Amino acid sequence: MPINRTPPTSPHPLTSVAGTDEPATTLLCFESTLHQCASAPNLSADSNITERKKRKFDGAVSNSSEKINRTMFAAFSNKQESYYEDLMSKMNSIIEQNVELKKSVEMMSEKYDEFLSRITTLEAEKREDRKLIQQLEDKIELLERSTRATGIEIRNVPKTEGETKDDLCGLVMNLGQSLNLDFTQTDLKDVHRFKTKGNSSPIHVNFTSVIAKEKVMNGIKTFNKNKDKSEKLNTTHLKIKHVKQPVYISECLTYKTQKLYYLARTQHKNYGYSFCWTSRGVVYLRKKTGDPQIRVNSEADFEKLRCSNSI
Template identity: 50%
Template sequence: MPRKHTQSPPSSTRQVVDAITDVTSVKKSTTNTAIQHYDSAPDLRSIIENINERKKRKFDEGDIYNTDIIKEMFAVLSRDQAARFDELQTTISCLKEQNVKLTQSVEMMSSKYDEFLSRISQLESDRRTDKKYIELLEDKIEYSERKSRSTGIEIRNIPKKTGETKHDLFNLINGVAKIADVDVNPECIKDIYRIKSRDSSHPIMVELTTVLLKEKILNNLKSYNKTKRPGEKLNTGNLGFRGPTKPVYVSEALTTKTQKLFYLARTFQQQYKYLFCWTSHGVIYLRKEENAPHIKILSEKDIENLRKLE
């Protein structure tokens, strides 16, 4: 396919074409007219030699040096990329190994977690069972302790005498029994002693021989106090103590658990204006008004339920 030129041919080439055109025109003119002679024909060879030939540019030494530098740069870059690729491959392998270990660890932790949940569930079940059993044992101990104190009375707020003996304590109890109009002799008392307390009162504990005797003393003292005005109820002056009189309180002996519950019941009585709070046979009772029904208090939960109703 002939190549199309967008630019005009070189000037030397145009001279050649013009010369050839002149020769052709001369030949044509000789055929029609007489032949004309010229001194000499145009020197085509010299004209053609004047045409500049296009030659390829040869690389000099500088170009070869630059090529070597570029090749070396590509080689260094290739080695660097290869090293980085190897490092990346090593890192990926390490990550895969760590991922496998992490997966195994998670699976092991999941298994341990399920095992712990099972153990916790079993421990919770055992705890509930043990709690019920402990409550049962506490009730049995409370019942046994209450039975052991069923014949005991507690006398509070009597001053302690220096060098006090059991005989001195018996005389005090005998004085209380006389005010209650009850005859008490040494054979009616199993034991008598003081117990330690947070304050300096040190209540007196009396263990009688029968429950009937205990009930008779308590009931008679209750009747005695009802007939007296507040300042004339049983006090230290009735028992022969000199100085300012102090009220003396006599009640049945309570267990440690019942004593705590009785304290909470009396606190509740004062807060909510209940008229009566007492114990009978080791059981605590509350009554809000004179003719209101009595309320049995067996645990702290009973007091909390009363608070919700108020």
């Protein structure tokens, strides 16, 4: 079914040029338009068709956008400036702290060097003082030995009631007779009993000479040699009749020598030594008969003996 199109009303009437056979202009234009609408699909390609164009608001929109951009940039710049100032403030604070820390470290380093130097000096002084103390102890030990060189100790002798110095001198004289020694009371410088707990505290005898003391010590060794335990020196040889018990006599030793002698007697077998004795205030050890004697001067010598035996 054909479509009937109504042509638009023309504002101007159809006219023709007078004296000519040409059709009216408006009619030609209208027919041309109809021809184009029916045959040409791309209407925008025809230059005779009028187009509706958008209006551009260049002035107002551009100014508003520029103002917004400037405002945002100014706010961003202010924010960055504030952030930068805060960052610089913190950086300056850190730099100041690092400077102070560096000064503190340098000061501590100087103090450490000073303390190290003082400690080194004190250690050197300590070593010198230790040497001096050892020398003084050795001198004191020699002085004590010299003062006790003429003395002996008699142990395990019961104390009698009302005992006097004359009674003690009589015990020493009886000892000399049992040992076949010819000495008198003039050979005695002093006799006294130590004040200790118990009924048989040691008796200290001090002779006038080392020779007299050595005679007694040698006489005791000869007397006890090759005798049974019950026949060795006891209280009956001192003419104490009511009780019979062994009597022990030794040199009067210093405190240091007593300690060394005790350690030597308790440990000499562990080190492989069979003999242990004292002579003139000195402790000696010997492994077996015929071997050389070893002098013990300090506790460090026991460690040396242990190391030598472990090799």
